[in-house]
Amino acid sequence: MIFGNLSQVVLGVLLNGLGLLGLVIVTGRVRHRWRAERDARLAAQARPWLLALIGGDDDVAEPLDRLSALGRREWRAIMPSALTLLAQVRGQGHDALALLFDRRGLAGDALRGLSARGAVARADAAYVLGLLGRIEAVPRLRRLLGDRDPQVRAVAARALGQIGDPVAAPDLIGCLSGARQVPAHIVVQALILLGPPARPALVAALARGEAPVRAVVVDVLGFTGGYAGSAEAVPALARAVASDPAEEVRARAARALGKMGTRECLDPLLDATDPAYPEAVRAEAARALGELGAVEAVPVLRDLLGAPGYRVPHSAAEALRELGPPAWEALRVAAADAEGPAGGGPVAAHAREALAVVELRRGVRPPVGAVARVRPPSGH
Amino acid sequence: MAIVLVAEDDSDIRDLIVFKLEQAGHTVLPAENGQVALRVAAGRTPDVALLDVMMPGMSGLDVCRALRERPETARIPIIMLTARAQESDVQTGLQAGADDYIVKPFSPRDLTQRVETVLARAGT
Numbered sequence: 001m002i003f004g005n006l007s008q009v010v011l012g013v014l015l016n017g018l019g020l021l022g023l024v025i026v027t028g029r030v031r032h033r034w035r036a037e038r039d040a041r042l043a044a045q046a047r048p049w050l051l052a053l054i055g056g057d058d059d060v061a062e063p064l065d066r067l068s069a070l071g072r073r074e075w076r077a078i079m080p081s082a083l084t085l086l087a088q089v090r091g092q093g094h095d096a097l098a099l100l101f102d103r104r105g106l107a108g109d110a111l112r113g114l115s116a117r118g119a120v121a122r123a124d125a126a127y128v129l130g131l132l133g134r135i136e137a138v139p140r141l142r143r144l145l146g147d148r149d150p151q152v153r154a155v156a157a158r159a160l161g162q163i164g165d166p167v168a169a170p171d172l173i174g175c176l177s178g179a180r181q182v183p184a185h186i187v188v189q190a191l192i193l194l195g196p197p198a199r200p201a202l203v204a205a206l207a208r209g210e211a212p213v214r215a216v217v218v219d220v221l222g223f224t225g226g227y228a229g230s231a232e233a234v235p236a237l238a239r240a241v242a243s244d245p246a247e248e249v250r251a252r253a254a255r256a257l258g259k260m261g262t263r264e265c266l267d268p269l270l271d272a273t274d275p276a277y278p279e280a281v282r283a284e285a286a287r288a289l290g291e292l293g294a295v296e297a298v299p300v301l302r303d304l305l306g307a308p309g310y311r312v313p314h315s316a317a318e319a320l321r322e323l324g325p326p327a328w329e330a331l332r333v334a335a336a337d338a339e340g341p342a343g344g345g346p347v348a349a350h351a352r353e354a355l356a357v358v359e360l361r362r363g364v365r366p367p368v369g370a371v372a373r374v375r376p377p378s379g380h
Numbered sequence: 381m382a383i384v385l386v387a388e389d390d391s392d393i394r395d396l397i398v399f400k401l402e403q404a405g406h407t408v409l410p411a412e413n414g415q416v417a418l419r420v421a422a423g424r425t426p427d428v429a430l431l432d433v434m435m436p437g438m439s440g441l442d443v444c445r446a447l448r449e450r451p452e453t454a455r456i457p458i459i460m461l462t463a464r465a466q467e468s469d470v471q472t473g474l475q476a477g478a479d480d481y482i483v484k485p486f487s488p489r490d491l492t493q494r495v496e497t498v499l500a501r502a503g504t
Contacts, residue, residue, distance in 0.1 A: 051399040055488045084392045091487030093396075 042077035046070060050078055053100060054085055054093035064096065068103040075104060086131045098132050107134050114140045119149035126152065130159025138163055142171045146180050157182045161190025169194055169201035176213045184216050191220045199224070203236040211246040218249060222256025234260065238268035241281065250277075251284040258288025266294050273300055275307075283311035290319025295326055302330040305347045317350040321357055331355050381405040382499050385426035387417035387443055388461065389435045393484075397430065400488045401495065414438025418446055425452045428499055430482075430491075433462035433473065441476045448477040457498035461486070 046067065053063035070078070086097045101107060106128060113125025114137070126144060129137040137159070144156035157175060160168040172190050175182035191198055198220075205217045218240055221233045237260070240253035254272050257265040269292065272285035286304050289297040297319070304316035320327040334351035384406045388394040391412070398408045409426055411417035413435050421429070429447060431440035440460055447453040460473040463484045470481050479498050482491055 047395065051396055055396055055400040055403060057489060081392045084390065085396060088390075088393050088485050089396070089488060090485040091489060093488050094485070 039077040042074045043081065046074055046078040047081065050082060050085070053096050054089055056096075057092070060092075060096045064100055064103070067100050083128070083131070101128075101132055107132055110134075111137060111140070114144060119147075119152050122147065122149070123152045123155040126155045126159045130155070130162040133163050135163055135165055138165045138168060142168055145171050145175050145182065148180070150180075150182075153180060153182050154186050157186050157190045161193035164193055164195070166194050166197035166201070169198035170204075173201060173205045173209065173213065173217065176216055177210050184212075188216060188220055188223070192223050195224060199233055203232055206236050206240055206244075211249055214240070214244065214246065214249045215252050218253040218256045222252075222259035231264075234262065234264045234268070237265075241268055241272045241285070247278050247280055250281045254281055254284040254288050258284075258291035261292055265292055266296065269294075270297060270300055273304055273312075279309055279311055282307070283315040286312060286315040286319050288319075290315075290322035293323065295323055298323060298327050298330055301327070302334065305334050305350055310346075313346065313350045317354040320351075321354040328355065328358055331358075381407065382427035382495075383407045383409060383424065384495060385409045385411065385417060385421055385429040385431075387411040387414060387429070387435065387440060388432040389413055390432075393432075396488060397491065400492050404492045404496070406495070414440065414443040417443050421447060421450075421453055426456060428457045428459070428495055428502070429453070430459045430461055430495065431478075433460050441473060444473070444476045444478055455502075457502045459494060459498060461491075 049063040049066045053060050053067060056063060067075075067078075082097060082100070086094065086101070089097070110125040110128040110132070111134070113121050114129070116122050116125065122144065126137075126141055129141065141156045141160050141163070145153055145160075147153050147156065153175065157172060160172060169191060172182075172187050172194075175187055176184060191202070202217050202221055206214055206221075209217060218237060221237055224233075234257070237253045237257050241250050241257065244250045244253065250272075254269060257269050266289075269285045269289050273282050273289075275282075277285070282304075286301060289301060301316045301320050301323075305313045305320075307313050307316070317331065320331050331351040331354050335348050335355055337348055381404075384401050386394060386397050386401070386408055388397060388410075389412055394410055394412065398410050401408045409420045409424060411420050415438055417429075417431065418438075429443075431443050433440040435443075440462070444458050444460065447456065447458060457479045458477060459480045459482060460478045461482050461484065462473070473481055479501075480494055482494055
């Protein structure tokens with residue numbers, strides 16, 4: 001009897017509990033939906049002013065005033081769109097948005113947010129400061145590169161690149177090694193955004209960093225090489241090609257010289273085709289000569305077609321292919337120089353393959369069987 | 381003034397482009413993805429198309445190729461809009477039949493000018 005009553009009571013409590021839980025869930029969902037609809041309505045009201053602020057050419061005073069005067073709720077509704085557009089537009093539209101965020105005190109909030117307890121809040125703050133390009137945030141963002149959270153470190157690195165203060169270059173390079181690293185591609189992008197003023201730090205890192213760091217550094221020097229004033233970068237890369245302890249760094253430095261594309265890059269690359277250099281470095285140097293567009297390199301590249309192995313002659317043929325008509329003539333001579341029973345040895349085969357690509361690019365399809373592709377040995 | 385097809389999956393960016401082009405006096409056909417863009421273009425032939433490269437499902441490059449295959453849109457100017465600025469991506473876009481490339485982040489004013497430039501070049 002007692003047990004019967006007890007089970008009824010338990011059942012009743014359970015049913016009431018379930019009913020209450022259902023009510024809480026339904027109420028929560030209704031409330032969430034109502035809020036989403038309200039925010040969408042508020043955002044829709046403010047949206048024309050936001051578009052007028054970003055897209056309006058010169059007369060942005062009224063939209064700026066309207067958006068600055070929005071209530072807290074209205075601003076919260078339109079802010080995600082404003083942040084998205086801040087990341088996607090440049091020029092006057094970006095400047096107008098940055099002014100709006102200034103007026104709304106977002107930069108101050110973000111600066112305070114860099115010290116927040118939560119990693120998401122710190123990352124959000126760094127993201128906003130990067131978008132706004134706030135130079136006063138640089139010292140604190142540099143400290144965030146050592147944050148315990150890897151996402152925060154990555155966002156801080158991106159933000160430092162966006163702000164573009166070269167003082168951050170050594171810290172960014174430092175993130176490539178150690179216990180608290182940032183993925184190399186993020187660091188590379190940030191360093192490229194810092195541009196030529198970051199070069200002294202990059203050159204210094206070439207002299208003392210670890211091999212993986214040096215490899216990334218030579219890549220960045222190659223990417224930023226198009227800018228004027230590459231005087232300090234070319235000798236540093238030439239030294240890396242000639243004498244870096246790591247073969248991978250030497251090969252990447254040769255590639256970087258090819259990307260830089262200045263006249264001073266020619267001699268170090270020609271030197272690096274010498275048989276005294278490792279095969280990987282010679283192959284990269286040959287390919288880089290093609291990228292450099294140096295017609296003076298044609299005789300050297302033509303000789304390299306006869307180098308032993310696969311990589312060096314193949315790269316030399318690719319480079320000749322890129323150098324235009326004078327180099328194509330050298331390829332034709334090599335292709336016609338039949339040495340074997342099948343119409344030529346490896347030299348002719350490399351040359352024919354390169355010429356076939358030239359023809360394809362011109363829209364001419366070579367006859368079937370005209371090209372015996374040189375197969376790389378296994379491991380290439 | 382011209383009819384401009386705008387395919388962009390991000391509604392904020394799409395709205396901004398529509399606003400800017402309408403402000404310049406053009407009629408805009410907005411589309412939130414590639415399939416919708418092709419449907420819209422089939423209903424009303426645009427004078428120029430502005431296509432985001434990275435859209436879910438059908439990419440801007442796919443839309444570009446499809447527009448080039450249709451006789452009525454085969455010759456319209458096409459501008460690609462993308463966050464990818466590498467040379468190889470530009471080449472891929474141009475090989476797909478695009479006439480011009482705009483890289484994000486973009487200047488809304490430049491975008492309008494680029495649209496008008498390709499229209500002038502096409503004689504529209």
